[in-house]
Amino acid sequence: MFPWNKRLRGLRRYQDIVQAMVKYGYIDVAEALRLRRPLRLGQRLFGASEIVSFGKPQRLRMLLEELGPTFVKFGQLLSTRVDALPPDYLSELATLQDHVAAEPFAVVQEIVEAELQAPLNRLFDTVESVPLAAASIAQVHRATLPNGARVVIKVQRPKIPQTIAADLDVLRDLAHLAERYMVEWRPFQLMGLVEEFAHTITKELDFRQERRNLERCAHNFANDPTVLIPQAYAQLSTSRVLTMAYVEGTKISDRDALMRRGHDPHTVAVHGANALLKQIFVHGFFQGDPHPGNLIVLPNDVIAILDYGMFGSIDTETREQLAALLLGVVQRNAGKMIRALTDLEIVASEHGRRQLQREVSSLVDTYLTVPLAQIDLTVMLDEMFKMIRGHGLQIPPEFFLLLRALTTAESLGRKLDPAFSIAEHIQPFAEQLVMERYDPRYIMRRLGATGEDAGDLLSYMPGAMMHILERVQRGELQMGVEMRQLDRLTRDFDTASNRLTLAIILAASIIGSSLVIQTQTPPLLWGYPALGLIGFLISVVLGLSLVIAILRSGGF
Template sequence: MADLIRETVNHLRDLPRYRQILTTLVRYGYQDVVSALHLDAIIRPIERAALGETPPVHDRPQRLRMVCEDLGPTFVKLGQLLSTRPDLIPEAYTNELAALRDDVRPFPFDQAEAILTKEYGRPLAECFASLDPVPVASASISQVHRAVLHDGRTIALKVRRPEIQKVVQADLDILKNLAQLAERRLPALGVYKPLALALEFERSLKRELDFTVELRTMHRCQQQFAGDPTAHIPFAVEEFSTPRVIAMEFIGGVSVDDLEGIRGLGLDPGQVAIAGAKILIKQIFQFGFFHADPHPGNLRVLPGGVIAPLDYGMFGQLDGRTRERIADLLAGLIAQDVDRVLKALDALDVRGDQVDPKALRRDVDELIHAYPELSLDAIDLSVLLRELVRVIRTHHLHIPPDLVLLIRSLVTIESTGRQLDPHFDIARQLEPPLRALALRRYHPIRLLNQSVRTAEDLQRIATLLPDLLSHSLESIKRGELNVKFDLQGFERLVKQLIRASNILAMGIVISGLLVASSLVLRVGPASLAYTGYAAGVILSLWLGWTMSRS
């Protein structure tokens, strides 16, 4: 009862925000969605009348992007998430939502100053030699100020927006309620599992709001790329980092899409593209922990061609088996092996509730044979992956979130690379790690480890099995455990067994009759022996006829 009252109070508290969201949807021509959810009554009549006078002029994907921009940080992040899900929405929408940027109006410096003072518990003059009140960048969740430490190091202070957590949580609650409504009132959306998507989005956004998660990600990347001269991971200043603030090295250099700036550093843009791709591929296939948003704004180029990834808020994670299955998928596409592709998709948990296997096989076969000569040197990987996602979406298959992030990262880094070099081909950079994964699978040490693990499992089973059987038998004796057999066609099996038993018994009788008649012929009356032979022959003929009918 208390939970019901609390939920009702929360809904009443969120009513103005509900009205704002629904009014915005109607303003941009999504009246059909509001009506389908039966939520028209929440919009005030005067607002509905005013909105009806201004028909939308943009196409539907553009209007969805405008809805996200108008509704603020949570919906900007939701639009960005949807832009990574071509398995859920058409390409026109993903392309439009990909244009959403976090560049928003900065909040006043006095609020940032108050947050920093509260987090550090002391005057800022004791922390920094200088602090620039003008933000370097401003995003939907945070903004960045440049500061100089007393030891002379220049750092970037990433400060979370004031009250953003409360705003985001209220929006997340509304989104989850709308998702539940959509599942009940829009059955066609059931295959896309709106509530599961809303919960996944909630988990992702809450992790992004907690800067300690981003800080741990930076530390992990520093360990992975320690000693790698091609990558530079900014250091973090632990003393001035909290759940609401990250203090990290200020990265200079030029943006990865600044061709003139790159040439000004004396670098070849094509080599910069290769270096950036190798860093991402190393993260994916060697570490299984990769930057999920490697767009140009998140990559800086330093002197010497060193790449410095920025923003560690969105990362994907793949275990060893998943990486091998991804390699199997790419190898199956290249070999034009339909069975291998389907098997790899199933192993990657790319599945659906109601799938037509024949239709899926046909579409995958058409996809891979649309390219007469597939090879890592010849294919356009981004096009091939988009086509594969189109097939997956057509058949309402579900893609695990990290696999979606992987596809997005590969497509994004290839697009960025081609801005630097029109002939850039990420598929060529994939060949060495794919070959290494294939060899690693059959490495003697790995095979030995697998054998040891298998032996350990067998030993554990052998140790547990006697006790398990003993307890089960005792439970059966005490009547605590009922064993139920459900054998399909059991009655038919019984009949067949009875017939076979009868035939066997008759065969024994005939054999005995013939043997007895032979004995009688030698020692007794011949007429009795011949009668026995005749009976045996008749029964043998009957038995043969019966067996032929069975």
């Protein structure tokens, strides 16, 4: 049972959502979700008119922006789902931006002092009252430390966890309604998508996790002169406050400014792509949303990464399988792609494998004569993922983050250098990772790990066997036997028994009725005992029902 105030907040939120749907021309969706009461109120407020000067994708973006931070973040996640939305929706949702006013500096100061348990003027020499940037979850202020170091303080907005938690409850309800009433959305498993989003955004709300992501990246790129990871200040960071070194440079997306400052756009594009591909293929820990606003260029074309909120991770085995898949895509080898999909457990049955291979081969054939540098890798991957989902197969969520990262890298690279091809840069990384499988040192490491597992198993088995035997002796061990056809056999036996019982009753009814008719016992009907005639009538009904049941079951 939910508290009444929580219920009321939920009802108000539903009302806000449906009114926004009406305002932006999504009445059909509200009707499909059976949100009738809020819909009537929304129609009274806004009428049934749409904002006709914008297309539906633009109106969806505007709707999500109006609904606030949770829905903006959810829309950003949807923009990675190439299997669920058309390209015009994906490109529009990728531009989602927060439109929120900055919190007053007094509120920021109160949060920082409460989190770090000290007055602001003791912690920092100076703090700028006007934020450098303000987003839906947090805002950033420049500051200097007592030692003169320039830093930025990222401060979480007040009550944002409670707001997001309430919105997540509403999103779960909407996903449930969509799966129940909108059949066309069921294959996309919206409930699972919302839970995936809830997990991701909950992690983003904990700035300690963001600091750990930053420190892990700093370790991974410690010896790479082309990438700079800002320093994090652990003693000035908590779950709601993150302090890191201030880095000043040129936005990676501003090609004209880069050229004015002496940067080479081609080198910048290569360094940016290599930084992402190292995260994926070397470190197995990659930025899921490498937004151009979070990447700046320093002297010598060094790339600085500023945001560490959304990161994905893939283990070594998955990295190898992914490398094989992308290598198959780059080499336009359908057989290699299908083998990699099978290793990734995306393709299971032999029949599904053959059918999908035919479709993938057809896709590959369209690219056979296209030079590698001219292949739009993200479009090719989009088409392949849609084929996979068309077969009802599941794609791991981290693959969509990966595709989003590659899409952003390719788009940004081509903006800097029209001749840039992410496919050309993927090939050497993927080949290196695949070849490492055959490196003697790698094989020895795998054998060593297997040997350790075998040793652990051998040391565990005697104790486990003793435990099982002790339970057997005490009579605590129960065994279950599954007979897969037993349920069907039981049903067939029950049906036969019922029919036999009905047949016996039918025979008894006919014999009894015959005996009664011969006695001429009153009352009489047409000269025959009425009781006997009723018995014959019941016998006819029972007989017909028995014959119909046998005919329907095909057992005649």
